[in-house]
Amino acid sequence: MADPVLVLEGVKKSFGSVSALENMSLAAYPGEMHAIVGDNGAGKSTAIKIITGVHSADEGELRLLGEALPHRRSPAHLGDHGIAVVYQDLALVECLDIATNLSLGRLPTRFGILDRKRMRREAGAVLADLKVRVTDVDTPVGLLSGGQRQIIAIARAVRLDKPLVLLDEPTAALGVQETAHVGEIIEELKPTGKAVVCVSHDLDFVFRHADRITVLRLGTTVGTRLVAQTTRSEIVGMITGAVAADGAAE
Ligand SMILES: Nc1ncnc2c1ncn2[C@@H]1O[C@H](COP(=O)(O)OP(=O)(O)OP(=O)(O)O)[C@@H](O)[C@H]1O
Ligand SMILES: [Mg+2]
Structure with a gap:
Protein backbone atom coordinates (compact mmCIF):
# COMPACT_ATOMS: atom_id res chain seq x y z
CA MET A 1 0.00 0.00 0.00
CA ALA A 2 1.18 3.51 -0.84
CA ASP A 3 2.42 5.79 1.93
CA PRO A 4 -0.17 8.22 3.23
CA VAL A 5 -0.04 11.79 1.95
CA LEU A 6 -1.33 13.16 5.24
CA VAL A 7 -1.24 11.73 8.76
CA LEU A 8 -2.77 13.24 11.90
CA GLU A 9 -2.09 11.54 15.20
CA GLY A 10 -3.60 12.49 18.53
CA VAL A 11 -4.25 16.08 17.50
CA LYS A 12 -5.70 18.26 20.23
CA LYS A 13 -6.91 21.86 20.10
CA SER A 14 -8.73 24.08 22.58
CA PHE A 15 -9.99 27.62 22.18
CA GLY A 16 -9.86 28.94 25.73
CA SER A 17 -12.12 26.65 27.72
CA VAL A 18 -13.73 25.15 24.58
CA SER A 19 -12.15 21.90 23.49
CA ALA A 20 -12.62 21.77 19.69
CA LEU A 21 -10.46 18.68 19.11
CA GLU A 22 -9.70 16.13 21.83
CA ASN A 23 -7.96 13.40 19.91
CA MET A 24 -8.09 13.41 16.15
CA SER A 25 -6.28 10.88 13.99
CA LEU A 26 -6.46 9.98 10.33
CA ALA A 27 -4.32 8.85 7.42
CA ALA A 28 -5.21 10.02 3.90
CA TYR A 29 -3.84 8.06 0.95
CA PRO A 30 -2.96 9.13 -2.59
CA GLY A 31 -5.64 8.52 -5.20
CA GLU A 32 -8.40 8.44 -2.61
CA MET A 33 -11.05 10.72 -1.23
CA HIS A 34 -11.04 10.62 2.57
CA ALA A 35 -14.25 11.94 4.07
CA ILE A 36 -14.44 13.49 7.52
CA VAL A 37 -17.97 13.33 8.91
CA GLY A 38 -19.54 14.25 12.24
CA ASP A 39 -22.23 16.40 13.80
CA ASN A 40 -22.17 20.19 13.92
CA GLY A 41 -19.38 21.32 16.19
CA ALA A 42 -17.58 17.95 16.09
CA GLY A 43 -14.35 19.71 15.16
CA LYS A 44 -14.19 19.06 11.40
CA SER A 45 -13.42 22.62 10.28
CA THR A 46 -10.97 23.00 13.15
CA ALA A 47 -9.14 19.92 11.86
CA ILE A 48 -8.97 21.42 8.35
CA LYS A 49 -7.60 24.68 9.75
CA ILE A 50 -4.99 22.84 11.81
CA ILE A 51 -3.84 21.00 8.69
CA THR A 52 -3.44 24.30 6.81
CA GLY A 53 -1.85 26.11 9.75
CA VAL A 54 -4.63 28.66 10.34
CA HIS A 55 -4.77 27.22 13.87
CA SER A 56 -1.85 25.60 15.64
CA ALA A 57 -2.44 22.26 17.35
CA ASP A 58 -1.89 22.12 21.12
CA GLU A 59 -0.71 18.53 20.93
CA GLY A 60 -0.27 15.73 18.46
CA GLU A 61 1.55 15.04 15.22
CA LEU A 62 0.94 16.08 11.64
CA ARG A 63 2.87 14.65 8.72
CA LEU A 64 2.62 15.63 5.08
CA LEU A 65 4.37 13.37 2.55
CA GLY A 66 6.26 11.77 5.44
CA GLU A 67 7.57 15.05 6.84
CA ALA A 68 6.50 16.44 10.19
CA LEU A 69 4.58 19.70 9.88
CA PRO A 70 5.42 22.21 12.58
CA HIS A 71 2.40 23.24 14.66
CA ARG A 72 3.07 26.89 14.04
CA ARG A 73 3.02 27.73 10.36
CA SER A 74 1.83 30.65 8.36
CA PRO A 75 -1.16 29.75 6.16
CA ALA A 76 0.62 31.81 3.50
CA HIS A 77 3.09 28.94 3.32
CA LEU A 78 0.48 26.30 2.75
CA GLY A 79 1.24 26.08 -0.94
CA ASP A 80 4.86 25.33 -0.10
CA HIS A 81 3.60 22.53 2.06
CA GLY A 82 1.73 20.96 -0.83
CA ILE A 83 -1.78 21.81 0.31
CA ALA A 84 -4.71 23.34 -1.60
CA VAL A 85 -7.84 24.16 0.37
CA VAL A 86 -11.42 25.37 0.06
CA TYR A 87 -12.70 26.52 3.45
CA GLN A 88 -16.32 26.20 4.57
CA ASP A 89 -16.46 29.97 4.94
CA LEU A 90 -15.35 30.62 1.38
CA ALA A 91 -12.31 32.75 0.94
CA LEU A 92 -13.00 34.32 -2.44
CA VAL A 93 -12.53 38.04 -2.87
CA GLU A 94 -15.93 39.34 -3.92
CA CYS A 95 -14.81 42.56 -5.53
CA LEU A 96 -12.29 40.77 -7.77
CA ASP A 97 -13.27 39.04 -10.98
CA ILE A 98 -13.22 35.29 -11.58
CA ALA A 99 -9.87 35.27 -13.41
CA THR A 100 -8.11 37.14 -10.60
CA ASN A 101 -9.67 34.96 -7.91
CA LEU A 102 -8.52 31.85 -9.74
CA SER A 103 -4.99 33.19 -9.92
CA LEU A 104 -4.65 34.34 -6.30
CA GLY A 105 -1.63 32.70 -4.76
CA ARG A 106 -0.12 32.20 -8.21
CA LEU A 107 -0.47 35.46 -10.12
CA PRO A 108 1.28 35.34 -13.49
CA THR A 109 3.66 38.20 -14.15
CA ARG A 110 5.58 39.34 -17.18
CA PHE A 111 8.55 41.66 -16.70
CA GLY A 112 7.37 42.11 -13.12
CA ILE A 113 3.91 43.25 -14.22
CA LEU A 114 0.68 41.31 -13.76
CA ASP A 115 0.08 39.36 -16.98
CA ARG A 116 -3.64 39.88 -17.24
CA LYS A 117 -3.92 38.27 -20.66
CA ARG A 118 -2.30 35.06 -19.48
CA MET A 119 -4.40 35.15 -16.31
CA ARG A 120 -7.62 35.31 -18.34
CA ARG A 121 -6.43 32.62 -20.74
CA GLU A 122 -5.45 30.27 -17.90
CA ALA A 123 -8.66 30.93 -16.00
CA GLY A 124 -10.68 30.14 -19.12
CA ALA A 125 -8.74 26.91 -19.63
CA VAL A 126 -9.17 25.76 -16.02
CA LEU A 127 -12.90 26.42 -16.11
CA ALA A 128 -13.27 24.69 -19.48
CA ASP A 129 -11.33 21.71 -18.11
CA LEU A 130 -13.69 21.49 -15.19
CA LYS A 131 -16.65 22.03 -17.51
CA VAL A 132 -17.65 25.14 -15.58
CA ARG A 133 -19.77 27.48 -17.64
CA VAL A 134 -19.34 31.15 -16.86
CA THR A 135 -20.17 33.84 -19.32
CA ASP A 136 -17.09 35.92 -18.69
CA VAL A 137 -13.99 35.48 -16.53
CA ASP A 138 -14.07 39.26 -15.94
CA THR A 139 -17.29 38.92 -13.90
CA PRO A 140 -16.76 39.96 -10.25
CA VAL A 141 -17.24 36.95 -7.98
CA GLY A 142 -19.68 38.99 -5.85
CA LEU A 143 -22.20 38.77 -8.71
CA LEU A 144 -22.19 34.96 -8.83
CA SER A 145 -24.60 32.63 -7.05
CA GLY A 146 -23.42 30.69 -3.99
CA GLY A 147 -23.11 27.54 -6.06
CA GLN A 148 -21.10 29.22 -8.80
CA ARG A 149 -18.76 30.70 -6.21
CA GLN A 150 -18.26 27.31 -4.63
CA ILE A 151 -17.30 25.81 -7.99
CA ILE A 152 -14.87 28.69 -8.65
CA ALA A 153 -13.27 28.12 -5.24
CA ILE A 154 -12.91 24.41 -5.98
CA ALA A 155 -11.50 25.21 -9.42
CA ARG A 156 -8.90 27.43 -7.81
CA ALA A 157 -7.86 24.69 -5.39
CA VAL A 158 -7.60 22.14 -8.20
CA ARG A 159 -5.58 24.54 -10.33
CA LEU A 160 -2.92 24.80 -7.62
CA ASP A 161 -2.03 21.20 -8.46
CA LYS A 162 -0.99 20.18 -4.93
CA PRO A 163 -0.69 16.58 -3.65
CA LEU A 164 -3.29 17.28 -0.94
CA VAL A 165 -6.65 18.93 -1.63
CA LEU A 166 -8.81 19.87 1.38
CA LEU A 167 -12.50 20.61 0.85
CA ASP A 168 -14.73 21.70 3.75
CA GLU A 169 -18.40 21.14 2.87
CA PRO A 170 -17.87 21.63 -0.88
CA THR A 171 -21.47 20.81 -1.79
CA ALA A 172 -23.32 22.65 0.99
CA ALA A 173 -24.46 25.48 -1.28
CA LEU A 174 -24.95 23.37 -4.39
CA GLY A 175 -27.89 21.99 -6.31
CA VAL A 176 -28.15 18.42 -7.54
CA GLN A 177 -26.33 19.01 -10.83
CA GLU A 178 -23.58 21.12 -9.29
CA THR A 179 -23.05 18.50 -6.58
CA ALA A 180 -22.67 15.83 -9.25
CA HIS A 181 -20.18 18.10 -10.96
CA VAL A 182 -18.04 18.41 -7.83
CA GLY A 183 -18.19 14.61 -7.61
CA GLU A 184 -16.85 14.39 -11.17
CA ILE A 185 -14.05 16.81 -10.36
CA ILE A 186 -13.06 14.63 -7.38
CA GLU A 187 -13.21 11.47 -9.48
CA GLU A 188 -10.90 13.12 -12.02
CA LEU A 189 -8.46 14.16 -9.28
CA LYS A 190 -8.15 10.67 -7.79
CA PRO A 191 -6.34 8.97 -10.71
CA THR A 192 -3.75 11.78 -10.66
CA GLY A 193 -2.62 10.39 -7.29
CA LYS A 194 -3.75 13.32 -5.20
CA ALA A 195 -5.26 12.81 -1.77
CA VAL A 196 -8.60 14.57 -1.34
CA VAL A 197 -9.76 15.16 2.24
CA CYS A 198 -13.37 16.26 2.24
CA VAL A 199 -15.58 17.32 5.13
CA SER A 200 -19.23 16.70 4.32
CA HIS A 201 -22.62 16.32 5.93
CA ASP A 202 -23.96 14.80 2.73
CA LEU A 203 -23.73 11.05 3.26
CA ASP A 204 -25.04 10.33 -0.26
CA PHE A 205 -22.12 12.30 -1.64
CA VAL A 206 -19.70 10.66 0.81
CA PHE A 207 -20.81 7.13 -0.01
CA ARG A 208 -20.65 7.86 -3.72
CA HIS A 209 -17.16 9.35 -3.82
CA ALA A 245 -15.63 4.26 19.43
CA ASP A 246 -12.86 1.92 18.28
CA GLY A 247 -10.50 0.96 21.11
CA ALA A 248 -7.60 2.76 19.52
CA ALA A 249 -7.78 5.46 16.89
CA GLU A 250 -6.61 4.19 13.51
N1 LIG B 1 -11.94 30.25 16.48
C1 LIG B 1 -12.68 29.65 17.41
N2 LIG B 1 -12.79 30.17 18.66
C2 LIG B 1 -13.49 29.56 19.62
N3 LIG B 1 -14.16 28.40 19.45
C3 LIG B 1 -14.10 27.83 18.24
C4 LIG B 1 -13.36 28.42 17.16
N4 LIG B 1 -13.48 27.61 16.07
C5 LIG B 1 -14.26 26.59 16.45
N5 LIG B 1 -14.64 26.70 17.76
C6 LIG B 1 -15.45 25.75 18.51
O1 LIG B 1 -14.90 24.46 18.33
C7 LIG B 1 -15.91 23.48 18.15
C8 LIG B 1 -15.72 22.78 16.82
O2 LIG B 1 -16.01 23.69 15.77
P1 LIG B 1 -15.81 23.33 14.23
O3 LIG B 1 -16.10 24.55 13.45
O4 LIG B 1 -14.50 22.66 14.03
O5 LIG B 1 -16.97 22.25 14.02
P2 LIG B 1 -17.48 21.56 12.69
O6 LIG B 1 -17.39 20.08 12.94
O7 LIG B 1 -16.76 22.08 11.52
O8 LIG B 1 -19.02 21.99 12.67
P3 LIG B 1 -20.00 22.28 11.41
O9 LIG B 1 -20.47 20.94 10.97
O10 LIG B 1 -21.10 23.08 12.01
O11 LIG B 1 -19.24 23.02 10.37
C9 LIG B 1 -17.24 24.21 18.28
O12 LIG B 1 -17.65 24.08 19.61
C10 LIG B 1 -16.87 25.65 17.97
O13 LIG B 1 -17.74 26.54 18.61
MG1 LIG C 1 -17.39 23.12 9.87
Whole structure:
Protein backbone atom coordinates (compact mmCIF):
# COMPACT_ATOMS: atom_id res chain seq x y z
CA MET A 1 0.00 0.00 0.00
CA ALA A 2 1.18 3.51 -0.84
CA ASP A 3 2.42 5.79 1.93
CA PRO A 4 -0.17 8.22 3.23
CA VAL A 5 -0.04 11.79 1.95
CA LEU A 6 -1.33 13.16 5.24
CA VAL A 7 -1.24 11.73 8.76
CA LEU A 8 -2.77 13.24 11.90
CA GLU A 9 -2.09 11.54 15.20
CA GLY A 10 -3.60 12.49 18.53
CA VAL A 11 -4.25 16.08 17.50
CA LYS A 12 -5.70 18.26 20.23
CA LYS A 13 -6.91 21.86 20.10
CA SER A 14 -8.73 24.08 22.58
CA PHE A 15 -9.99 27.62 22.18
CA GLY A 16 -9.86 28.94 25.73
CA SER A 17 -12.12 26.65 27.72
CA VAL A 18 -13.73 25.15 24.58
CA SER A 19 -12.15 21.90 23.49
CA ALA A 20 -12.62 21.77 19.69
CA LEU A 21 -10.46 18.68 19.11
CA GLU A 22 -9.70 16.13 21.83
CA ASN A 23 -7.96 13.40 19.91
CA MET A 24 -8.09 13.41 16.15
CA SER A 25 -6.28 10.88 13.99
CA LEU A 26 -6.46 9.98 10.33
CA ALA A 27 -4.32 8.85 7.42
CA ALA A 28 -5.21 10.02 3.90
CA TYR A 29 -3.84 8.06 0.95
CA PRO A 30 -2.96 9.13 -2.59
CA GLY A 31 -5.64 8.52 -5.20
CA GLU A 32 -8.40 8.44 -2.61
CA MET A 33 -11.05 10.72 -1.23
CA HIS A 34 -11.04 10.62 2.57
CA ALA A 35 -14.25 11.94 4.07
CA ILE A 36 -14.44 13.49 7.52
CA VAL A 37 -17.97 13.33 8.91
CA GLY A 38 -19.54 14.25 12.24
CA ASP A 39 -22.23 16.40 13.80
CA ASN A 40 -22.17 20.19 13.92
CA GLY A 41 -19.38 21.32 16.19
CA ALA A 42 -17.58 17.95 16.09
CA GLY A 43 -14.35 19.71 15.16
CA LYS A 44 -14.19 19.06 11.40
CA SER A 45 -13.42 22.62 10.28
CA THR A 46 -10.97 23.00 13.15
CA ALA A 47 -9.14 19.92 11.86
CA ILE A 48 -8.97 21.42 8.35
CA LYS A 49 -7.60 24.68 9.75
CA ILE A 50 -4.99 22.84 11.81
CA ILE A 51 -3.84 21.00 8.69
CA THR A 52 -3.44 24.30 6.81
CA GLY A 53 -1.85 26.11 9.75
CA VAL A 54 -4.63 28.66 10.34
CA HIS A 55 -4.77 27.22 13.87
CA SER A 56 -1.85 25.60 15.64
CA ALA A 57 -2.44 22.26 17.35
CA ASP A 58 -1.89 22.12 21.12
CA GLU A 59 -0.71 18.53 20.93
CA GLY A 60 -0.27 15.73 18.46
CA GLU A 61 1.55 15.04 15.22
CA LEU A 62 0.94 16.08 11.64
CA ARG A 63 2.87 14.65 8.72
CA LEU A 64 2.62 15.63 5.08
CA LEU A 65 4.37 13.37 2.55
CA GLY A 66 6.26 11.77 5.44
CA GLU A 67 7.57 15.05 6.84
CA ALA A 68 6.50 16.44 10.19
CA LEU A 69 4.58 19.70 9.88
CA PRO A 70 5.42 22.21 12.58
CA HIS A 71 2.40 23.24 14.66
CA ARG A 72 3.07 26.89 14.04
CA ARG A 73 3.02 27.73 10.36
CA SER A 74 1.83 30.65 8.36
CA PRO A 75 -1.16 29.75 6.16
CA ALA A 76 0.62 31.81 3.50
CA HIS A 77 3.09 28.94 3.32
CA LEU A 78 0.48 26.30 2.75
CA GLY A 79 1.24 26.08 -0.94
CA ASP A 80 4.86 25.33 -0.10
CA HIS A 81 3.60 22.53 2.06
CA GLY A 82 1.73 20.96 -0.83
CA ILE A 83 -1.78 21.81 0.31
CA ALA A 84 -4.71 23.34 -1.60
CA VAL A 85 -7.84 24.16 0.37
CA VAL A 86 -11.42 25.37 0.06
CA TYR A 87 -12.70 26.52 3.45
CA GLN A 88 -16.32 26.20 4.57
CA ASP A 89 -16.46 29.97 4.94
CA LEU A 90 -15.35 30.62 1.38
CA ALA A 91 -12.31 32.75 0.94
CA LEU A 92 -13.00 34.32 -2.44
CA VAL A 93 -12.53 38.04 -2.87
CA GLU A 94 -15.93 39.34 -3.92
CA CYS A 95 -14.81 42.56 -5.53
CA LEU A 96 -12.29 40.77 -7.77
CA ASP A 97 -13.27 39.04 -10.98
CA ILE A 98 -13.22 35.29 -11.58
CA ALA A 99 -9.87 35.27 -13.41
CA THR A 100 -8.11 37.14 -10.60
CA ASN A 101 -9.67 34.96 -7.91
CA LEU A 102 -8.52 31.85 -9.74
CA SER A 103 -4.99 33.19 -9.92
CA LEU A 104 -4.65 34.34 -6.30
CA GLY A 105 -1.63 32.70 -4.76
CA ARG A 106 -0.12 32.20 -8.21
CA LEU A 107 -0.47 35.46 -10.12
CA PRO A 108 1.28 35.34 -13.49
CA THR A 109 3.66 38.20 -14.15
CA ARG A 110 5.58 39.34 -17.18
CA PHE A 111 8.55 41.66 -16.70
CA GLY A 112 7.37 42.11 -13.12
CA ILE A 113 3.91 43.25 -14.22
CA LEU A 114 0.68 41.31 -13.76
CA ASP A 115 0.08 39.36 -16.98
CA ARG A 116 -3.64 39.88 -17.24
CA LYS A 117 -3.92 38.27 -20.66
CA ARG A 118 -2.30 35.06 -19.48
CA MET A 119 -4.40 35.15 -16.31
CA ARG A 120 -7.62 35.31 -18.34
CA ARG A 121 -6.43 32.62 -20.74
CA GLU A 122 -5.45 30.27 -17.90
CA ALA A 123 -8.66 30.93 -16.00
CA GLY A 124 -10.68 30.14 -19.12
CA ALA A 125 -8.74 26.91 -19.63
CA VAL A 126 -9.17 25.76 -16.02
CA LEU A 127 -12.90 26.42 -16.11
CA ALA A 128 -13.27 24.69 -19.48
CA ASP A 129 -11.33 21.71 -18.11
CA LEU A 130 -13.69 21.49 -15.19
CA LYS A 131 -16.65 22.03 -17.51
CA VAL A 132 -17.65 25.14 -15.58
CA ARG A 133 -19.77 27.48 -17.64
CA VAL A 134 -19.34 31.15 -16.86
CA THR A 135 -20.17 33.84 -19.32
CA ASP A 136 -17.09 35.92 -18.69
CA VAL A 137 -13.99 35.48 -16.53
CA ASP A 138 -14.07 39.26 -15.94
CA THR A 139 -17.29 38.92 -13.90
CA PRO A 140 -16.76 39.96 -10.25
CA VAL A 141 -17.24 36.95 -7.98
CA GLY A 142 -19.68 38.99 -5.85
CA LEU A 143 -22.20 38.77 -8.71
CA LEU A 144 -22.19 34.96 -8.83
CA SER A 145 -24.60 32.63 -7.05
CA GLY A 146 -23.42 30.69 -3.99
CA GLY A 147 -23.11 27.54 -6.06
CA GLN A 148 -21.10 29.22 -8.80
CA ARG A 149 -18.76 30.70 -6.21
CA GLN A 150 -18.26 27.31 -4.63
CA ILE A 151 -17.30 25.81 -7.99
CA ILE A 152 -14.87 28.69 -8.65
CA ALA A 153 -13.27 28.12 -5.24
CA ILE A 154 -12.91 24.41 -5.98
CA ALA A 155 -11.50 25.21 -9.42
CA ARG A 156 -8.90 27.43 -7.81
CA ALA A 157 -7.86 24.69 -5.39
CA VAL A 158 -7.60 22.14 -8.20
CA ARG A 159 -5.58 24.54 -10.33
CA LEU A 160 -2.92 24.80 -7.62
CA ASP A 161 -2.03 21.20 -8.46
CA LYS A 162 -0.99 20.18 -4.93
CA PRO A 163 -0.69 16.58 -3.65
CA LEU A 164 -3.29 17.28 -0.94
CA VAL A 165 -6.65 18.93 -1.63
CA LEU A 166 -8.81 19.87 1.38
CA LEU A 167 -12.50 20.61 0.85
CA ASP A 168 -14.73 21.70 3.75
CA GLU A 169 -18.40 21.14 2.87
CA PRO A 170 -17.87 21.63 -0.88
CA THR A 171 -21.47 20.81 -1.79
CA ALA A 172 -23.32 22.65 0.99
CA ALA A 173 -24.46 25.48 -1.28
CA LEU A 174 -24.95 23.37 -4.39
CA GLY A 175 -27.89 21.99 -6.31
CA VAL A 176 -28.15 18.42 -7.54
CA GLN A 177 -26.33 19.01 -10.83
CA GLU A 178 -23.58 21.12 -9.29
CA THR A 179 -23.05 18.50 -6.58
CA ALA A 180 -22.67 15.83 -9.25
CA HIS A 181 -20.18 18.10 -10.96
CA VAL A 182 -18.04 18.41 -7.83
CA GLY A 183 -18.19 14.61 -7.61
CA GLU A 184 -16.85 14.39 -11.17
CA ILE A 185 -14.05 16.81 -10.36
CA ILE A 186 -13.06 14.63 -7.38
CA GLU A 187 -13.21 11.47 -9.48
CA GLU A 188 -10.90 13.12 -12.02
CA LEU A 189 -8.46 14.16 -9.28
CA LYS A 190 -8.15 10.67 -7.79
CA PRO A 191 -6.34 8.97 -10.71
CA THR A 192 -3.75 11.78 -10.66
CA GLY A 193 -2.62 10.39 -7.29
CA LYS A 194 -3.75 13.32 -5.20
CA ALA A 195 -5.26 12.81 -1.77
CA VAL A 196 -8.60 14.57 -1.34
CA VAL A 197 -9.76 15.16 2.24
CA CYS A 198 -13.37 16.26 2.24
CA VAL A 199 -15.58 17.32 5.13
CA SER A 200 -19.23 16.70 4.32
CA HIS A 201 -22.62 16.32 5.93
CA ASP A 202 -23.96 14.80 2.73
CA LEU A 203 -23.73 11.05 3.26
CA ASP A 204 -25.04 10.33 -0.26
CA PHE A 205 -22.12 12.30 -1.64
CA VAL A 206 -19.70 10.66 0.81
CA PHE A 207 -20.81 7.13 -0.01
CA ARG A 208 -20.65 7.86 -3.72
CA HIS A 209 -17.16 9.35 -3.82
CA ALA A 210 -15.20 8.57 -0.64
CA ASP A 211 -12.88 5.61 -0.29
CA ARG A 212 -12.47 6.01 3.48
CA ILE A 213 -14.53 7.75 6.13
CA THR A 214 -13.28 9.09 9.44
CA VAL A 215 -15.98 9.90 11.99
CA LEU A 216 -15.43 12.66 14.52
CA ARG A 217 -17.59 12.96 17.61
CA LEU A 218 -17.08 15.74 20.16
CA GLY A 219 -13.56 16.30 18.86
CA THR A 220 -12.48 12.67 19.01
CA THR A 221 -11.91 10.26 16.14
CA VAL A 222 -14.48 7.52 16.65
CA GLY A 223 -12.95 5.42 13.90
CA THR A 224 -12.09 5.13 10.22
CA ARG A 225 -13.85 2.80 7.81
CA LEU A 226 -13.29 1.75 4.23
CA VAL A 227 -16.43 2.69 2.33
CA ALA A 228 -16.41 -0.76 0.74
CA GLN A 229 -16.57 -2.33 4.21
CA THR A 230 -19.12 -0.19 6.03
CA THR A 231 -22.75 0.84 5.82
CA ARG A 232 -24.61 4.07 6.23
CA SER A 233 -26.18 2.82 9.42
CA GLU A 234 -22.77 2.04 10.94
CA ILE A 235 -21.51 5.53 10.03
CA VAL A 236 -24.68 7.21 11.37
CA GLY A 237 -24.28 5.19 14.57
CA MET A 238 -20.68 6.33 14.90
CA ILE A 239 -21.75 9.95 14.38
CA THR A 240 -24.51 9.82 16.99
CA GLY A 241 -22.72 7.62 19.50
CA ALA A 242 -24.96 4.56 19.06
CA VAL A 243 -21.86 2.70 17.84
CA ALA A 244 -18.98 2.74 20.33
CA ALA A 245 -15.63 4.26 19.43
CA ASP A 246 -12.86 1.92 18.28
CA GLY A 247 -10.50 0.96 21.11
CA ALA A 248 -7.60 2.76 19.52
CA ALA A 249 -7.78 5.46 16.89
CA GLU A 250 -6.61 4.19 13.51
N1 LIG B 1 -11.94 30.25 16.48
C1 LIG B 1 -12.68 29.65 17.41
N2 LIG B 1 -12.79 30.17 18.66
C2 LIG B 1 -13.49 29.56 19.62
N3 LIG B 1 -14.16 28.40 19.45
C3 LIG B 1 -14.10 27.83 18.24
C4 LIG B 1 -13.36 28.42 17.16
N4 LIG B 1 -13.48 27.61 16.07
C5 LIG B 1 -14.26 26.59 16.45
N5 LIG B 1 -14.64 26.70 17.76
C6 LIG B 1 -15.45 25.75 18.51
O1 LIG B 1 -14.90 24.46 18.33
C7 LIG B 1 -15.91 23.48 18.15
C8 LIG B 1 -15.72 22.78 16.82
O2 LIG B 1 -16.01 23.69 15.77
P1 LIG B 1 -15.81 23.33 14.23
O3 LIG B 1 -16.10 24.55 13.45
O4 LIG B 1 -14.50 22.66 14.03
O5 LIG B 1 -16.97 22.25 14.02
P2 LIG B 1 -17.48 21.56 12.69
O6 LIG B 1 -17.39 20.08 12.94
O7 LIG B 1 -16.76 22.08 11.52
O8 LIG B 1 -19.02 21.99 12.67
P3 LIG B 1 -20.00 22.28 11.41
O9 LIG B 1 -20.47 20.94 10.97
O10 LIG B 1 -21.10 23.08 12.01
O11 LIG B 1 -19.24 23.02 10.37
C9 LIG B 1 -17.24 24.21 18.28
O12 LIG B 1 -17.65 24.08 19.61
C10 LIG B 1 -16.87 25.65 17.97
O13 LIG B 1 -17.74 26.54 18.61
MG1 LIG C 1 -17.39 23.12 9.87
